[in-house]
Amino acid sequence: MAKHKNVLPGFNLTLGYTLLYLSLIVLIPLSAAFIKTTELSFDEFWAVVTAPRVLASYKLTFGASLIGALINAVFGLLTAWVLVRYTFPGKKIIDALVDLPFALPTAVAGIALTAVYAGNGWIGSLLEPHGIKVAFTPIGVIIALTFIGLPFVVRTVQPVLEDLEAETEEAAASLGANRLQTFTKVILPTLWPALLTGFALAFARAIGEYGSVIFIAGNVPFVSEITPLIIITKLEQYEYASATAVAVVMLVISFLLLFAINGLQWWATRRNGSSH
Amino acid sequence: MSNTTSSQYASYHSKVSRSRATSEPAWIRWTLIITTLVFLSLFLFVPLLAVFTEALRKGFDTYITALTDSDALSAIKLTLIAAAIAVPLNLVFGVAAAWAIAKFEFKGKSILITLIDLPFAVSPVIAGLIYVLIFGLQGWFGSYLSDHDFKVIFAIPGIVLATIFVTFPFVARELIPLMQAQGKDEEEAGLVLGASGWQILWRITLPNIKWGLLYGVILTNARAMGEFGAVSVVSGHIRGMTNTMPLHVEILYNEYNYAAAFAVASLLALLALVTLVLKSFVEWQVARNASINEHSN
Numbered sequence: 330m331a332k333h334k335n336v337l338p339g340f341n342l343t344l345g346y347t348l349l350y351l352s353l354i355v356l357i358p359l360s361a362a363f364i365k366t367t368e369l370s371f372d373e374f375w376a377v378v379t380a381p382r383v384l385a386s387y388k389l390t391f392g393a394s395l396i397g398a399l400i401n402a403v404f405g406l407l408t409a410w411v412l413v414r415y416t417f418p419g420k421k422i423i424d425a426l427v428d429l430p431f432a433l434p435t436a437v438a439g440i441a442l443t444a445v446y447a448g449n450g451w452i453g454s455l456l457e458p459h460g461i462k463v464a465f466t467p468i469g470v471i472i473a474l475t476f477i478g479l480p481f482v483v484r485t486v487q488p489v490l491e492d493l494e495a496e497t498e499e500a501a502a503s504l505g506a507n508r509l510q511t512f513t514k515v516i517l518p519t520l521w522p523a524l525l526t527g528f529a530l531a532f533a534r535a536i537g538e539y540g541s542v543i544f545i546a547g548n549v550p551f552v553s554e555i556t557p558l559i560i561i562t563k564l565e566q567y568e569y570a571s572a573t574a575v576a577v578v579m580l581v582i583s584f585l586l587l588f589a590i591n592g593l594q595w596w597a598t599r600r601n602g603s604s605h
Numbered sequence: 606m607s608n609t610t611s612s613q614y615a616s617y618h619s620k621v622s623r624s625r626a627t628s629e630p631a632w633i634r635w636t637l638i639i640t641t642l643v644f645l646s647l648f649l650f651v652p653l654l655a656v657f658t659e660a661l662r663k664g665f666d667t668y669i670t671a672l673t674d675s676d677a678l679s680a681i682k683l684t685l686i687a688a689a690i691a692v693p694l695n696l697v698f699g700v701a702a703a704w705a706i707a708k709f710e711f712k713g714k715s716i717l718i719t720l721i722d723l724p725f726a727v728s729p730v731i732a733g734l735i736y737v738l739i740f741g742l743q744g745w746f747g748s749y750l751s752d753h754d755f756k757v758i759f760a761i762p763g764i765v766l767a768t769i770f771v772t773f774p775f776v777a778r779e780l781i782p783l784m785q786a787q788g789k790d791e792e793e794a795g796l797v798l799g800a801s802g803w804q805i806l807w808r809i810t811l812p813n814i815k816w817g818l819l820y821g822v823i824l825t826n827a828r829a830m831g832e833f834g835a836v837s838v839v840s841g842h843i844r845g846m847t848n849t850m851p852l853h854v855e856i857l858y859n860e861y862n863y864a865a866a867f868a869v870a871s872l873l874a875l876l877a878l879v880t881l882v883l884k885s886f887v888e889w890q891v892a893r894n895a896s897i898n899e900h901s902n
Contacts, residue, residue: 335709335710337789337793337802337805338802339708339802339806340705343701343705344705344709344711346698347698347705347706350701351717354770355720355770355773356720357739358736358739359735361735361738361744361745362731362734362735362738365738404641407637407640407641407644408641408644415638425881425882425884425885426645426650427649429649429653429881430649432827432877432880433873433874433877434830434832434833434850434870434873435833435834436833436855436870436873437831437854438652440656440867441652441656441659441870441874442652444659445651445652450655451651451655476648476649479648479649495627498627499627502627533726537727537728537729537730537731538728539728539730540729540833540837544858557729557730557834560728560730560731560734561730564734564737569737569738569741569743572734573734576730576734579728580731583726583728584726586726587725588719
């Protein structure tokens with residue numbers, strides 16, 4: 330049975346169409362970015378992608394993305410825990426609203442966060458007397474990147490937490506573990522792959538983010554200018570080759586992250602599969 | 606104890622309320638719940654509420670005027686056009702890709718799945734950039750297109766292409782695992798009974814995957830209507846011509862016309878809320894069907 334000939338029709342048609350459409354929309358256009366950079370010599374390429382202003386933008390983009398993803402790892406785990414383990418009024422609505430950053434257009438998120446965290450905004454006006462400026466500073470970038478990465482950790486951890494069987498926790502308790510020990514020694518190890526996957530997804534999404542950041546960032550060169558904005562600025566000055574050079578650096582990093590995430594997910598499903 | 610009884614016991618046991626040993630004291634529970642709600646309020650609820658209050662700050666008349674302005678209407682129209690083209694194209698692609706990947710074995714399948722996911726890993730700004738490199742005036746087909754007086758970049762075709770790119774994987778990645786899980790027994794049975802390939806697709810496969818399909822379409826549509834970065838690069842921001850709703854929001858906002866910017870933004874926020882409601886509805890349907898199947902087995 331395992332090696333019988335597949336009798337279903339449509340293989341050539343569907344695979345052919347898939348490859349054609351994938352090539353036309355994704356692969357050929359993406360290859361254009363790599364081909365375009367060959368117009369630059371390696372020294373020119375290196376000078377563009379390591380210019381001080383560009384380096385400062387990497388630092389902000391990767392730093393703020395990392396902090397945002399870390400915030401999401403902690404609070405995403407907490408949110409998933411609360412949604413799976415506890416009951417409280419309005420829980421279903423809150424569960425559905427966690428996906429808001431996936432559904433809300435980034436430009437809307439950007440102006441909304443700016444309105445709330447600006448000096449005269451609802452939250453910004455509470456923080457400013459304490460000397461904390463959020464909007465138009467790198468902190469604003471972190472806020473926006475935390476927002477757009479928020480659902481990832483919750484949605485990767487939630488199903489694993491739901492599948493966790495009470496027996497293992499009971500066994501730990503009956504062997505004398507207190508609740509904190511059970512959490513750190515029994516529950517957390519099971520959640521690790523999902524938590525890491527969610528963290529990596531949030532981080533990857535944050536690196537490329539543009540729409541929600543540019544409104545709240547203030548976009549000051551060397552201070553609050555993200556790398557995607559550098560690409561846009563270069564494009565507006567018709568510096569196509571150098572815009573593309575910076576884009577290629579980001580593409581390579583994104584692709585490496587994609588492979589890392591695929592590896593993590595493979596690890597996660599294998600771990601969950603074997604634990605059942 | 607046999608396997609079945611032990612798993613029945615486990616599923617019974619996980620449904621009854623947790624004993625004290627595997628739960629937290631009330632004060633910890635409520636501290637965690639309140640911390641979560643504060644976090645979600647700071648990042649989600651308050652900003653969402655701000656969209657609507659800012660939109661209505663100058664009264665309902667200003668709100669309506671902002672939405673019925675001719676530039677706003679043409680932005681709404683262009684957003685609908687882009688979604689109306691991108692969603693069906695990616696839907697057909699998603700079904701075709703899932704059919705090839707789920708029903709057949711071939712070399713390089715996992716590479717293909719990774720490649721389909723690529724657009725999610727690409728910054729929206731770069732998604733716009735690559736089309737400028739191909740169709741822009743300095744691009745591969747730039748001189749050919751300008752000779753034939755056909756504009757892609759800074760025109761509607763570019764906006765549609767960028768929208769297709771950023772929403773490319775949604776339907777496919779929803780359908781591939783679903784169709785892999787369903788296997789191909791029903792399709793093969795149809796074939797034995799004499800159904801043609803198209804009959805199998807329409808009568809067997811599509812009814813089986815309808816909820817997954819709808820889920821993918823909802824996500825595709827939300828992203829298509831809300832895309833900002835990619836569309837911004839290829840649009841050229843020509844008012845009344847190449848502005849989508851998110852781009853119109855940006856222009857109004859940069860002109861300090863906040864009430865109008867938030868009015869258009871509130872429409873997009875409503876779209877997001879409708880998306881979440883539909884999404885929850887589909888998830889509820891799927892969960893219901895799954896539990897019905899479980900009981901009938």
